[in-house]
Amino acid sequence: DIQMTQSPSTLSASVGDRVTITCRASQSLDNWLAWYQQKPGRAPKVLIYKGSSLESGVPSRFSGSGSGTEFTLTISSLQSDDFATYYCQQYRSQSYTFGQGTKLEIK
Amino acid sequence: QVQLQESGPGLVKPSETLSLTCTVSGDSVNSGSYHWSWIRQPPGKGLEWIGYIIYPGNANYNPSLKSRVTISVDTSKSQFSLKLTSVTTADTAVYYCASYFVGGGGRGYWGQGTLVTVSS
Numbered sequence: 001d002i003q004m005t006q007s008p009s010t011l012s013a014s015v016g017d018r019v020t021i022t023c024r025a026s027q028s029l030d031n032w033l034a035w036y037q038q039k040p041g042r043a044p045k046v047l048i049y050k051g052s053s054l055e056s057g058v059p060s061r062f063s064g065s066g067s068g069t070e071f072t073l074t075i076s077s078l079q080s081d082d083f084a085t086y087y088c089q090q091y092r093s094q095s096y097t098f099g100q101g102t103k104l105e106i107k
Numbered sequence: 108q109v110q111l112q113e114s115g116p117g118l119v120k121p122s123e124t125l126s127l128t129c130t131v132s133g134d135s136v137n138s139g140s141y142h143w144s145w146i147r148q149p150p151g152k153g154l155e156w157i158g159y160i161i162y163p164g165n166a167n168y169n170p171s172l173k174s175r176v177t178i179s180v181d182t183s184k185s186q187f188s189l190k191l192t193s194v195t196t197a198d199t200a201v202y203y204c205a206s207y208f209v210g211g212g213g214r215g216y217w218g219q220g221t222l223v224t225v226s227s
Contacts, residue, residue, distance in 0.1 A: 032212055043203055043220055050211075050212035087153065087154055089156070091213060096156040101153040101154070
């Protein structure tokens with residue numbers, strides 16, 4: 001199994017801040033990683049796929065980078081709508097795995 | 108655009124079998140373009156991938172659940188289904204169905220989710 005370690009688990013930030021969330025894999029994923037945003041009571045929504053491709057309709061303040069075993073999700077300038085929980089998920093192996101999640105809170 | 112809707116009992120007794128169905132519209136379940144998937148989320152916790160099936164029947168499951176899980180497709184009803192046997196309270200969760208594009212690296216569609224509680 002590929003294990004995913006996401007950090008931090010909680011992040012406090014203010015509107016306008018630049019924030020970064022990291023996801024590390026126990027083995028190489030090439031670029032087979034996606035980032036999701038989830039708000040309470042809602043299904044997750046894909047933001048980034050294949051490591052760095054921005055899903056259609058997602059604001060350009062979201063970006064993904066990395067390959068191999070280390071990936072980052074960056075929000076360049078936080079908006080109030082961005083306070084949510086973020087998850088990474090790997091698609092390299094036949095057994096997909098999520099990271100533990102990062103809750104982005106208002107400071 | 109694919110739309111997905113979960114359905115099934117909201118309450119299951121311990122040791123029994125949890126059965127959920129996902130009804131698909133907007134594309135065909137016999138399309139080889141999607142991984143027809145199930146994901147769950149216990150209350151207040153993170154997401155757990157359960158497994159997927161690619162038509163006509165190639166399935167992959169989370170190793171931690173593999174002995175209890177079956178995912179199948181019913182093309183006549185445009186549905187795919189989840190069966191989880193011998194449930195315990197630890198299986199209480201919101202269950203989501205999703206369709207991931209094959210080779211899409213995470214792109215796809217999700218249902219709204221359905222809460223299943225395991226309790227006597």
